[in-house]
Amino acid sequence: MTTITPTLAATEQPLHFHATRKAAAPSVDARQQAWPVAEVQALLDLPLPELMHRAQTVHREHHDATEMELATLLSIKTGGCPEDCGYCPQSVHHETGVPATKMMTPEEVREAVLGAKAAGASRFCMGAAWRAPNDRDLEKVEELVRVIKDEGLEACCTLGMLSGDQAQRLKGAGLDYYNHNLDTAPELYGDIITTRDYQDRLDTLGHVREAGIHVCSGGIVGMGESRAGRAGLIAQLANLAPYPESVPINHLVKVPGTPLADELDLDPLEFVRTVAVARITMPTAKVRLSAGRRQMDESTQVLCFLAGANSIFYGDKLLVTGNPDVEADRALLQRVGLKTRHTFNA
Numbered sequence: 001m002t003t004i005t006p007t008l009a010a011t012e013q014p015l016h017f018h019a020t021r022k023a024a025a026p027s028v029d030a031r032q033q034a035w036p037v038a039e040v041q042a043l044l045d046l047p048l049p050e051l052m053h054r055a056q057t058v059h060r061e062h063h064d065a066t067e068m069e070l071a072t073l074l075s076i077k078t079g080g081c082p083e084d085c086g087y088c089p090q091s092v093h094h095e096t097g098v099p100a101t102k103m104m105t106p107e108e109v110r111e112a113v114l115g116a117k118a119a120g121a122s123r124f125c126m127g128a129a130w131r132a133p134n135d136r137d138l139e140k141v142e143e144l145v146r147v148i149k150d151e152g153l154e155a156c157c158t159l160g161m162l163s164g165d166q167a168q169r170l171k172g173a174g175l176d177y178y179n180h181n182l183d184t185a186p187e188l189y190g191d192i193i194t195t196r197d198y199q200d201r202l203d204t205l206g207h208v209r210e211a212g213i214h215v216c217s218g219g220i221v222g223m224g225e226s227r228a229g230r231a232g233l234i235a236q237l238a239n240l241a242p243y244p245e246s247v248p249i250n251h252l253v254k255v256p257g258t259p260l261a262d263e264l265d266l267d268p269l270e271f272v273r274t275v276a277v278a279r280i281t282m283p284t285a286k287v288r289l290s291a292g293r294r295q296m297d298e299s300t301q302v303l304c305f306l307a308g309a310n311s312i313f314y315g316d317k318l319l320v321t322g323n324p325d326v327e328a329d330r331a332l333l334q335r336v337g338l339k340t341r342h343t344f345n346a
């Protein structure tokens with residue numbers, strides 16, 4: 001399969017499944033505290049040494065700062081997606097040269113899971129280019145989830161919108177995490193995607209949560225948003241009650257043919273700040289340094305680790321674009337002195 005080469009180069013409106021400070025009942029669970037956008041923006045605006053110190057303090061209170069989770073990603077159904085997400089190479093609305101494929105078989109998926117396990121991944125995430133799965137698709141995905149669980153890895157998938165019943169079925173198959181990103185701040189959403197709205201995303205997250213599946217939800221940085229836009233995204237995530245167990249912070253991968261291909265480069269330190277603020281506002285979550293590492297220099301990645309990122313995608317490919325080579329990642333983790341499940345179970 002081809003790997004696509006990328007180009008080089010606030011709101012406080014209450015929404016359903018969104019806790020405002022007023023609505024939040026006094027709670028024994030510190031995870032339920034709400035974050036006004038202005039407070040999140042104030043964190044983003046801190047001098048970097050102060051922000052990093054706060055992020056590292058929170059990170060160490062809740063995690064072993066020398067551990068890194070490795071998750072491997074597999075596109076089980078690529079391309080031909082009817083949605084018009086402006087960043088995405090798999091949308092039929094953009095001429096990116098990504099061909100639509102059929103869904104992978106359980107045998108193909110097992111082979112990929114075995115490879116990921118042998119390379120040291122502890123979590124396996126399957127992505128499909130759907131607006132929402134139909135019931136026949138879902139039955140096949142349930143079988144694929146069982147393949148991952150048979151091999152002893154944590155199972156995650158990202159399939160688009162889910163109904164409550166579909167979420168229950170995935171839970172029954174053993175799914176550990178469901179990834180469904182809010183992607184950007186509510187007020188910017190309509191500039192990036194027109195075929196669904198923010199509330200659709202929140203509804204699916206609600207169904208996932210109700211089914212007892214861990215929520216994986218984050219967004220994309222570098223789509224032309226301001227700091228206020230990044231604050232709006234982080235506040236939305238941090239105010240989910242409870243906030244997601246897993247928060248992917250993606251850097252936009254600029255793919256030729258997508259409307260965002262010519263977006264201006266973001267200062268890498270703005271990306272690092274966003275990771276740090278995600279860590280501070282969602283202390284117990286896995287903060288995942290996700291798409292865009294291939295285009296990032298290693299020092300920026302290390303700053304993200306120091307800002308509290310404790311999970312990466314591991315494997316030479318994301319869905320259709322490239323990721324750093326496994327050997328390069330192993331060498332980087334070793335140079336920084338980070339342990340993975342492989343090393344901390346050894």
Ligand code: SAM
Binds near residue numbers: 087088291292319
């Ligand atoms: N179709 C499903 C959906 O949108 O929820 C699942 C797959 S979709 C590719 C998963 C996520 O990948 C998106 O929500 C977005 O955050 C991320 N993504 C897609 N294209 C990207 C790009 N070019 N750069 C960074 N992240 C991207």
Ligand code: DTB
Binds near residue numbers: 249320
């Ligand atoms: C997430 O937040 N990032 C991953 C995963 N969830 C599914 C996807 C990144 C996609 C990057 C562009 C591509 O290769 O299609």
Ligand code: SF4
Binds near residue numbers: 082084085090129
């Ligand atoms: Fe489809 Fe998901 Fe890509 Fe949007 S991000 S076009 S929903 S595959």
